[in-house]
Amino acid sequence: MATTVHVELIDAVSRERLGEADLPIDQLPESFAVSTTLHIGNGDWHVEKADPVTRAEFAASGHLRLVLRKIEHVDPKTILYSLPTLESALPALVPGDADALVIHEDDWRQIELVSVTHAAALDAELAAIREVISERGDLPGYRRLHVRERIPQPLAPARVPLDDVAIALGSPPRRDVAVADRGSVVAGGFAFAAGDGAIYGRAEHEHVVALCVFRDASLAALVELARTHDLVLVDWCATQVLRPGPRGFV
Numbered sequence: 001m002a003t004t005v006h007v008e009l010i011d012a013v014s015r016e017r018l019g020e021a022d023l024p025i026d027q028l029p030e031s032f033a034v035s036t037t038l039h040i041g042n043g044d045w046h047v048e049k050a051d052p053v054t055r056a057e058f059a060a061s062g063h064l065r066l067v068l069r070k071i072e073h074v075d076p077k078t079i080l081y082s083l084p085t086l087e088s089a090l091p092a093l094v095p096g097d098a099d100a101l102v103i104h105e106d107d108w109r110q111i112e113l114v115s116v117t118h119a120a121a122l123d124a125e126l127a128a129i130r131e132v133i134s135e136r137g138d139l140p141g142y143r144r145l146h147v148r149e150r151i152p153q154p155l156a157p158a159r160v161p162l163d164d165v166a167i168a169l170g171s172p173p174r175r176d177v178a179v180a181d182r183g184s185v186v187a188g189g190f191a192f193a194a195g196d197g198a199i200y201g202r203a204e205h206e207h208v209v210a211l212c213v214f215r216d217a218s219l220a221a222l223v224e225l226a227r228t229h230d231l232v233l234v235d236w237c238a239t240q241v242l243r244p245g246p247r248g249f250v
Contacts (some may be wrong), residue, residue, distance in 0.1 A: 005058050008158065009040070012048045012069040028064070030055050034230035037071065046073040069139070080141025083110075084132040085125075085236050088149040091202050091210075093184040100178035101198055105183045105216060108179060111213040112201075113222065113231040114154045122232075123152035126239050153209060158229035160208040162190065165201075168221040169194055177202075223248055 005025050009018040018040075029036055032050035045068040046049075049101045058064040114122060135143050137165040139233030151194075166174065169192045177189035177200050188209075191200035201210040213219065219233070226233065227244040234241050242249035 002059065002062050004174065005018065006063050008065045010065065010067045010115050012067050018068065025055060028055060028058075032066075038068065040068075043241075044073075045069065046071055073082040080143065081141060082106075082141055083237055084136075084142050085110075085129045085148055086237075088147045089152070090179060091189065092187040093179065094187045095183070096176055097178060097183055098183040101200055101202070101214065102117050102178045102180070105180045107214070108155070109210060109212055110237055111153070111233070111235045112152060112209045113155055113226055115156060115158050116232060117157060118151050118154065119174065121239070122234065125150055125236070126241070129236060129239050147157045148150050155209060155211060155229070155231065158231065160211065160225065160229055162203045162208055164207050164225065165199065165208055166189075166192060168219045169199060169223055170221070193213045195222065219249055 003025060004022045005028065005203065006020065007023050008020045010016070025117060031054045032047055033053055034198065036047040036050075037044050046064055048069050049067040052058050052061060052067045061150050072118075086106060090105055090108055105221045106120045125146075125148050132142055132144055132146045157211060166172070172193045175191040175198075176185040178185050179189050184203055189200070190203055191198045191214070195216060197213065197217030199214035199217055200214050201212050202206055203209060211222075211225075213233075222233070225231070226249070232241050232243050233249045
């Protein structure tokens with residue numbers, strides 16, 4: 001059996017030949033079926049396609065054709081974030097996908113009700129977010145991201161029955177909540193239609209532990225709940241805090 005194989009290298013972008021060489025077979029991987037990176041010259045290249053795929057095959061044929069895409073290394077200092085803040089922990093997930101409200105993981109708890117007992121932590125989080133926003137200047141994104149960690153239980157010590165939320169919203173059908181992936185749903189998650197959006201969150205033992213707003217949800221039904229349980233409505237990315245008033249949140 002031959003100890004070398006003739007390798008042809010093709011640029012995935014230009015489709016032009018990068019070069020060719022006779023290489024020792026034992027220096028090539030057993031298979032290109034798994035993601036493979038090659039270091040060529042001064043750069044790294046990702047193998048997009050190999051023909052044939054396995055060492056046994058190209059050893060027998062004596063020829064290997066690799067389609068490569070150059071890996072561009074980005075300076076972390078040039079990366080910008082699209083949002084100024086994220087909640088630190090995503091909720092636990094369980095299998096499920098039937099008729100779930102799907103939200104992006106970055107949207108989890110971005111607009112939510114928070115107990116006034118967390119006033120100090122709330123102020124500290126908002127101050128950190130405003131600092132991130134102030135550093136943006138004229139850039140299209142944010143230089144860094146503030147990860148919120150101070151309020152893991154936003155409604156505590158209030159105990160808001162899930163049934164009260166459903167009734168306030170007119171008892172619409174309850175849906176599950178999926179965070180980005182339809183193959184799983186939030187454990188204890190719920191979502192109710194409200195106007196052009198939804199009110200969603202998470203419950204434990206039929207009491208709500210997170211109560212959030214999705215898109216252009218109608219907020220009128222939440223005003224009395226917020227007043228009863230001493231809650232404020234917080235839009236973290238906008239650094240805005242609204243309190244329940246006579247005709248809505250103000």
